[in-house]
Amino acid sequence: MERLTPTEEQIMNIIWKLEKAVIREVLDNLPAPKPPYTTLASHIRQLEKKGYLDHHAFGTTFQYFPLLTQEAYRQNSTRRLINQHFEGSAKNFLSFLVKEEKLSGEDLAELKKMIDEAAKNKKP
Incomplete structure (x- = not known):
């Protein structure tokens, strides 16, 4: 694309x-x-x-x-950003955001909740 x-x-x-x-x-x-x-x-x-x-x-x-949704465009753009600047690692991307203090305490709490929920739903 x-x-x-x-x-x-x-x-x-x-x-x-x-x-x-x-x-x-x-x-x-x-x-x-x-x-x-x-x-x-x-x-x-x-x-x-x-x-x-x-x-x-x-x-x-x-x-x-x-011809494509805004969500599909966002996914593609984010994937490209992560691949080009964060060695293909979403963890590196999220770590960057946390270290740069671009996330509020409320944002961090919400992300933690999402991560905990995703971890619960992952099959071993």
Whole structure:
């Protein structure tokens, strides 16, 4: 799966939220300064070429929809991050987050609860 640029990610986040959208709806959901309509249309066509979007045609209007879920994209992106920067180890990734103090006490407690639950459900 080809990586998305920050602009493409922003567009995909809007389309995931809306579930399907015409270019004008995406444009309306972008923050200022908004790109020209034609620039946005070019980005959306690029997302189609990359396999992230498809469309239904209604006359001359195209309604775009995602070909993969936001969750699938997150999984792929996280897997790539862990493989490239943490030697393929989720433990190394989580250790980094804990050591960098990027997690609140509440976050740590919730993660511990999730880990304990997962450990209980693992078969030996």
